[in-house]
Amino acid sequence: xxxxxxxxxxxxxxxxxxxxxxxxxxxxxxxxxxxxxxxxxxxxxxxxxxxxxxxxxxxxxxxxxxxxxxxxxxxxxxxxxx
Numbered sequence: 001x002x003x004x005x006x007x008x009x010x011x012x013x014x015x016x017x018x019x020x021x022x023x024x025x026x027x028x029x030x031x032x033x034x035x036x037x038x039x040x041x042x043x044x045x046x047x048x049x050x051x052x053x054x055x056x057x058x059x060x061x062x063x064x065x066x067x068x069x070x071x072x073x074x075x076x077x078x079x080x081x082x
Contacts, residue, residue: 001027001028001052001055002028003022003024003025003026003049004022004023004024004025004026004030005022005023006022006023006025007019007020007021007022008020008021008022008023014034015034016034026048026049026055027049027050027052027055027058027059028052028055029055029072031048031058031059031062032071035071036058036062039058039061039062039065043057043061045057045058045061
């Protein structure tokens with residue numbers, strides 16, 4: 001259960017963050033909190049950063065809403081290497 005070690009660049013910094021700030025992706029599934037904040041709150045999964053069960057539940061919700069692993073950047077990078 002960790003926070004991403006990546007930092008935002010000028011092209012991907014969400015509102016309220018600046019280039020060089022540490023990316024706000026958390027838990028073993030690296031769910032990007034600024035994008036999914038409404039879903040986190042709606043489902044009462046605010047402890048997903050440290051609670052494995054909530055992390056998995058949130059991951060499943062994000063997966064189902066997207067119709068696959070599309071929100072996960074690294075998933076696409078791994079597929080591109082094939």
